[in-house]
Amino acid sequence: MAEHPEKSFPYHGGCLCGAVRYEVAEIEPAMGHCHCSMCRKFHGAAFATFGEAKAENFRWTAGEHLLKAYIAPNGTTRQFCSQCGSSMTFEPSGSDGSLVEFALGTLESDIPQRPDVHIYTAYKADWYEITDELPQFGEGRNK
Ligand SMILES: [Zn+2]
Numbered sequence: 666m667a668e669h670p671e672k673s674f675p676y677h678g679g680c681l682c683g684a685v686r687y688e689v690a691e692i693e694p695a696m697g698h699c700h701c702s703m704c705r706k707f708h709g710a711a712f713a714t715f716g717e718a719k720a721e722n723f724r725w726t727a728g729e730h731l732l733k734a735y736i737a738p739n740g741t742t743r744q745f746c747s748q749c750g751s752s753m754t755f756e757p758s759g760s761d762g763s764l765v766e767f768a769l770g771t772l773e774s775d776i777p778q779r780p781d782v783h784i785y786t787a788y789k790a791d792w793y794e795i796t797d798e799l800p801q802f803g804e805g806r807n808k
């Protein structure tokens with residue numbers, strides 16, 4: 666009988682209070698800065714950056730029961746730590762759950778990839794100026 670080697674989850678992160686923790690085996694290459702007004706409010710910051718992982722490459726290691734979800738009128742679901750309020754995940758409306766988008770600011774590990782794009786710049790905060798050379802899209806990626 667073939668033995669499956671234990672899958673490695675080299676990346677880890679957690680919320681501000683430390684109660685909610687997760688591990689990631691592999692982070693997908695696409696990684697955008699989102700300037701939509703909902704991400705801005707969810708993070709309390711100029712923009713949000715989410716990492717993506719296939720569901721089988723992401724697992725909660727502590728505090729999953731402390732996650733609360735906010736479902737917006739447009740059907741998007743955002744999870745946060747109910748103890749400290751840290752933004753944790755984003756799920757688009759109609760998602761089949763095969764991808765997990767997690768707030769990259771909660772990651773504690775170094776990673777090889779870098780954000781590659783700014784999205785939803787049509788909704789960017791006027792007080793924030795984009796000063797890097799990454800492509801900018803007014804709506805979603807490539808739109
Ligand atoms: Zn917390």
Ligand SMILES: [Zn+2]
Nearest residue numbers: 699700701704
């Ligand atoms: Zn957004």
